[in-house]
Amino acid sequence: MSYSVTEELPxxxxxxxxxxxxxxxxxxxxxxxxxxxxxxxxxxPASTAHKMxxxxxELGIDTEQVKYLLxxxxxIDHAGAAGSLLKKYPQASVLxxxxxxxxxxxxxxxxxxxxxxxxxxxxxLYGKPEPVPAxxxxxxxxxxxxxVGRLKLNVHYTPGHASHHMSIMLEPGxxxxxxxxxxxxxxxxxxxxxxxxSPFRFEAELDSLEKLISLxxxxxxxxxxxxxxxPRHYMEAQREQLFSWKEIFKEIVAKDIINNNxxxxxxxxxxxxxxxxxxxxxxxxxxxxxxALSFSGLIDTVxxxxxx
Ligand SMILES: [Zn+2]
Numbered sequence: 001m002s003y004s005v006t007e008e009l010p011x012x013x014x015x016x017x018x019x020x021x022x023x024x025x026x027x028x029x030x031x032x033x034x035x036x037x038x039x040x041x042x043x044x045p046a047s048t049a050h051k052m053x054x055x056x057x058e059l060g061i062d063t064e065q066v067k068y069l070l071x072x073x074x075x076i077d078h079a080g081a082a083g084s085l086l087k088k089y090p091q092a093s094v095l096x097x098x099x100x101x102x103x104x105x106x107x108x109x110x111x112x113x114x115x116x117x118x119x120x121x122x123x124x125l126y127g128k129p130e131p132v133p134a135x136x137x138x139x140x141x142x143x144x145x146x147x148v149g150r151l152k153l154n155v156h157y158t159p160g161h162a163s164h165h166m167s168i169m170l171e172p173g174x175x176x177x178x179x180x181x182x183x184x185x186x187x188x189x190x191x192x193x194x195x196x197x198s199p200f201r202f203e204a205e206l207d208s209l210e211k212l213i214s215l216x217x218x219x220x221x222x223x224x225x226x227x228x229x230x231p232r233h234y235m236e237a238q239r240e241q242l243f244s245w246k247e248i249f250k251e252i253v254a255k256d257i258i259n260n261n262x263x264x265x266x267x268x269x270x271x272x273x274x275x276x277x278x279x280x281x282x283x284x285x286x287x288x289x290x291x292a293l294s295f296s297g298l299i300d301t302v303x304x305x306x307x308x
Contacts, residue, residue, distance in 0.1 A: 002018045002021075003015060003016060003017055003018050005031075005055045005059065008221070009173065009175065009219070011033050012031075013031040014029075015052060017045075017051055019045060019077075020125055025225045026286055026290075027048075027224065028042065028221075028223050028224070028225050029041070029042040029043055029044045031055065031056060031059060032148055032170060034150050035149025037065055037148045038056070038061045038066050039146070040052065040066065040068070041070045041168055041170075041177050041221075042070070042071055042072060042177065042223045043071050043080070043081040044078070045127055045129075046083070047126055047127030049085055064090065068094075068095065068138075069086065070094075070155075071095070072167060072168065073164050073166065073179055074097075074111065074162065074164050075162060076111070076115050076123065076127075076129055077290075078180070079094075079096075079104065080126055080127060082094045082130075083129055083131050084129075093138045094137055095146070097140045097166055098140065098164075099163055101139060104137060105131060105133075118198075119293070120289075121289075122286055125286065140157070142157050143155075151171070151172075153168050153169070154170075156168075156169065156211060158208035158211060159201060159204045159205075160204040160205025160207070161180040161195055161197075161200065161205060163201070165179055167182075167208070167212055169215055174217045176219070176220050176231060177221050177223070178212055178220055180223065180224070181205070182209060182212060182234070182235050184225065185220070185225070185226065185234055187226040187227065189276050190276075191273035191276050192234055192273055193273055193277065193294075194238065194242055194298070196294040196295075196298050196301075197294055197297050198300050199297070200294075200296075200298065200301060206239065209239050212235055213232060213235050218231070219231060220234065220235070224290075244270075245271070245298055246301060248271070249295075249298040249299055253306075264278060264292070
């Protein structure tokens, strides 16, 4: 079983869940602890729940001490492990946006089939989420604050990437967990990539980015994948990139480019980030597959705006 845990800030650990062989630096999760209490921020998929649990144990955190499970949104690479982890942590509650609650309780209702339809083979890699008991869900309310020891976790609604997306600011320290609301940031390559799967809401995403910038975080902790101490720079870069990708996708739609490899090539000639990603990422990697899923949201945005 392969994963890694690193302490990034005092009381804040980053777990690389390594969803498959060779697939490191792709899906991360965070553990925060203070005063005998702990929380997991992002949980990873169901298939790596055991790794998350091992990481918590490795830090010497008792199962009774885990108070909250805080996935930023329902997508199964973020919240898929919720049901499995709740079984391990008898005192824990899981946070969910009201829109996500019925799907967490009953993944068979629509979540699993939708995940299979959208993600294809990646859904099998992530695994089918276990149901979450209704009484263990804390339903999100705007401006809510959760306490873990002396830490405060302020939760903000940040739709766009998904209608059930929340971002979490940890204080003291102004450490922001933007989930997928600020794109992917890969420190190793120093690139930023939008995450815009269908149904993506372009204007809502811009509003959410503005909201996150206005919170003035000191550090951003990206689930995909890592930390930066220049959050404003990368969130502003993400905003510019969303605008530029929308223009590029207008051309892609006009030219009727539909094959993902062709779209990657077209983007790579116009965006240095994608060029670097294609040079460095393993072809066929889950990361590239996830990136390709983003195309649909921008294609829909362009078509909707054209009235088509
Ligand atoms: Zn997502």
